[in-house]
Amino acid sequence: MKQDRRKPFIFPSMGVIAAFILLVIIFSAISKEFLTISTVAGILTIAAELGTVTLAVALLMISGEFDLSVGAVYAWAGVLLARLLSSGLNSFLSLLIVVLFALIIGLINGSVTTKVKIPSFITTLGMMMALRGFLLIFTAGFPVSYKGQSFLIYLLNGKLASDFRVSSLWFLLFLLVFSFLLNRTRHGNWSLATGGSPEVARALGVKTARVKMINFLLTALFAAIAGCFSFGRFKMAYPTLGTGLELEAIASAVLGGCYLAGGYGTIVGAFFGALVISSLRVGLVLIGAPAYWYQAFIGVILVLGMIVNKEIMKRVLQA
Amino acid sequence: MQSEPLLKVVDVRKSFGKVEALKGVSFEVYPGEVVALLGDNGAGKSTLIKILMGIHQKDGGKIFFKGKEINFLSPSEARAMGIEAVPQGGAVVPFLDIARNFFLGREPEKKWGPFRFLDIKKMDSEAAEAVRGIGVRVRSPRDKVNVLSGGERQAVSIARVLHFKSSLVLLDEPTLNLSVKETDKLLASVKELKKKGVAVIFVTHNVYHVYTIADKFIILDRGEMIGFYKKGEVDAETIIDTIRTGSRKTGMVRRDDE
Numbered sequence: 355m356k357q358d359r360r361k362p363f364i365f366p367s368m369g370v371i372a373a374f375i376l377l378v379i380i381f382s383a384i385s386k387e388f389l390t391i392s393t394v395a396g397i398l399t400i401a402a403e404l405g406t407v408t409l410a411v412a413l414l415m416i417s418g419e420f421d422l423s424v425g426a427v428y429a430w431a432g433v434l435l436a437r438l439l440s441s442g443l444n445s446f447l448s449l450l451i452v453v454l455f456a457l458i459i460g461l462i463n464g465s466v467t468t469k470v471k472i473p474s475f476i477t478t479l480g481m482m483m484a485l486r487g488f489l490l491i492f493t494a495g496f497p498v499s500y501k502g503q504s505f506l507i508y509l510l511n512g513k514l515a516s517d518f519r520v521s522s523l524w525f526l527l528f529l530l531v532f533s534f535l536l537n538r539t540r541h542g543n544w545s546l547a548t549g550g551s552p553e554v555a556r557a558l559g560v561k562t563a564r565v566k567m568i569n570f571l572l573t574a575l576f577a578a579i580a581g582c583f584s585f586g587r588f589k590m591a592y593p594t595l596g597t598g599l600e601l602e603a604i605a606s607a608v609l610g611g612c613y614l615a616g617g618y619g620t621i622v623g624a625f626f627g628a629l630v631i632s633s634l635r636v637g638l639v640l641i642g643a644p645a646y647w648y649q650a651f652i653g654v655i656l657v658l659g660m661i662v663n664k665e666i667m668k669r670v671l672q673a
Numbered sequence: 674m675q676s677e678p679l680l681k682v683v684d685v686r687k688s689f690g691k692v693e694a695l696k697g698v699s700f701e702v703y704p705g706e707v708v709a710l711l712g713d714n715g716a717g718k719s720t721l722i723k724i725l726m727g728i729h730q731k732d733g734g735k736i737f738f739k740g741k742e743i744n745f746l747s748p749s750e751a752r753a754m755g756i757e758a759v760p761q762g763g764a765v766v767p768f769l770d771i772a773r774n775f776f777l778g779r780e781p782e783k784k785w786g787p788f789r790f791l792d793i794k795k796m797d798s799e800a801a802e803a804v805r806g807i808g809v810r811v812r813s814p815r816d817k818v819n820v821l822s823g824g825e826r827q828a829v830s831i832a833r834v835l836h837f838k839s840s841l842v843l844l845d846e847p848t849l850n851l852s853v854k855e856t857d858k859l860l861a862s863v864k865e866l867k868k869k870g871v872a873v874i875f876v877t878h879n880v881y882h883v884y885t886i887a888d889k890f891i892i893l894d895r896g897e898m899i900g901f902y903k904k905g906e907v908d909a910e911t912i913i914d915t916i917r918t919g920s921r922k923t924g925m926v927r928r929d930d931e
Binding site: 534538539540543544546547550551553554555556557558559560561613617618670671 | 764
């Protein structure tokens with residue numbers, strides 16, 4: 355009986371890919387503009403910003419931790435880069451400072467979580483609030499824009515042919531890098547083991563605290579990179595940028611099949627999770643739905659997606 | 674008996690804050706010996722095992738392994754010297770596949786410029802061979818460990834010991850949650866390890882599970898060694914009685930603080 359139910363095409367990220375295809379079919383049936391080059395480019399542009407964060411958040415979740423401060427780091431990175439560039443500092447030195455800033459945040463999140471053993475949900479919630487507060491103080495609530503020209507901006511998120519942007523290429527590169535990291539390296543295997551069964555992992559010599567620390571650093575770093583993408587797109591950043599991004603990233607990862615408690619997940623799934631949410635955002639605008647629908651739809655899709663994922667995982671794990 | 678002990682534990686002490694978990698424990702383990710470590714909850718069995726595993730560090734006393742004084746700071750150090758731990762519930766992570774579990778903590782890597790990545794081919798073939806060699810029927814080394822029964826999961830741990838040629842195995846409550854048949858299988862594997870000259874420290878509070886295979890019985894109570902027996906010196910009931918009453922019956926016992 356069990357043999358009959360086992361079908362060869364069952365794989366973990368099947369649910370989220372199906373959801374993505376379904377969304378594409380529905381939106382293109384309603385709006386003729388959905389399946390055009392410029393819409394696809396638009397979705398990829400938004401997905402590059404959400405998805406770059408999601409890939410790292412997925413790896414962190416797989417190792418059993420959360421990061422609620424990614425949205426705040428994202429905003430800080432954009433604002434900081436805008437300020438530094440406006441001050442006339444060398445572009446790449448400015449980027450380096452933003453990267454260092456992100457790594458320090460990741461280091462604090464990681465240390466408080468792994469050394470002081472405060473749950474990361476709390477650590478990063480505190481970090482989020484603190485960073486948001488300081489950012490409002492730093493900017494006095496005003497947007498920061500950059501009037502000059504910089505090759506860095508092109509490199510981050512310049513325009514390519516027909517509405518495509520450079521950030522989409524980065525996003526695809528990051529997809530490969532994170533897939534490789536999770537599936538083909540020791541760090542990936544250790545991340546899965548750390549989230550799946552920390553006690554066993556530790557007994558077998560896995561340095562679980564170090565694994566988590568690396569993932570906190572990566573998460574903060576990629577949140578900052580995504581923030582720089584956003585700045586590159588508008589040549590402007592404002593202190594409330596990326597509000598709610600932390601939850602969208604978790605939603606994308608979970609839609610893609612990541613376990614909330616850690617120990618399981620795929621990078622490809624997280625990638626498609628981010629694509630689903632980005633298509634939803636663009637698609638709803640195209641069909642003329644009021645902006646509020648977006649949140650409602652994400653909520654419904656998240657819960658439906660989880661129900662489908664649960665069934666798929668039951669079969670995957672018993673196969 | 675061989676002249677040279679594999680493991681020599683001398684007056685090992687450990688405290689957690691004000692709680693003295695180990696108040697000076699000494700014993701020796703020879704190659705191919707099965708040592709039963711018995712005691713009620715809170716006796717200090719786990720603390721002792723975790724010190725040998727490198728998870729905790731001792732506060733006092735000395736430990737010699739293969740003639741060298743050691744103080745493992747991490748489980749990877751202990752594993753590198755040939756001490757393999759099988760924690761409670763088996764040394765496997767549920768959502769990882771069999772090959773990834775088998776090599777967890779010491780995955781074979783290939784180098785490519787500055788990058789290192791997993792040698793998946795080697796992991797799959799060697800893990801499948803080792804696990805099948807010990808009699809577990811696996812379809813594929815890529816199957817998740819979830820498809821295995823409790824006994825088969827223990828078998829993966831045992832296969833790992835044989836593959837990496839460890840000389841000392843620490844089994845922490847290995848019969849917990851195992852069926853009667855699976856327990857028999859596990860005990861058979863322990864005998865197999867013994868035959869290959871591997872020493873086993875078997876932590877349990879079920880005397881009957883170890884009674885037939887153990888060469889030595891060490892009984893702990895509140896961090897002290899209250900009983901030490903060799904095979905044949907004692908019957909199972911006496912051991913149970915010692916554990917229950919927490920006092921000496923026979924054998925060499927030191928009790929200097931009340």
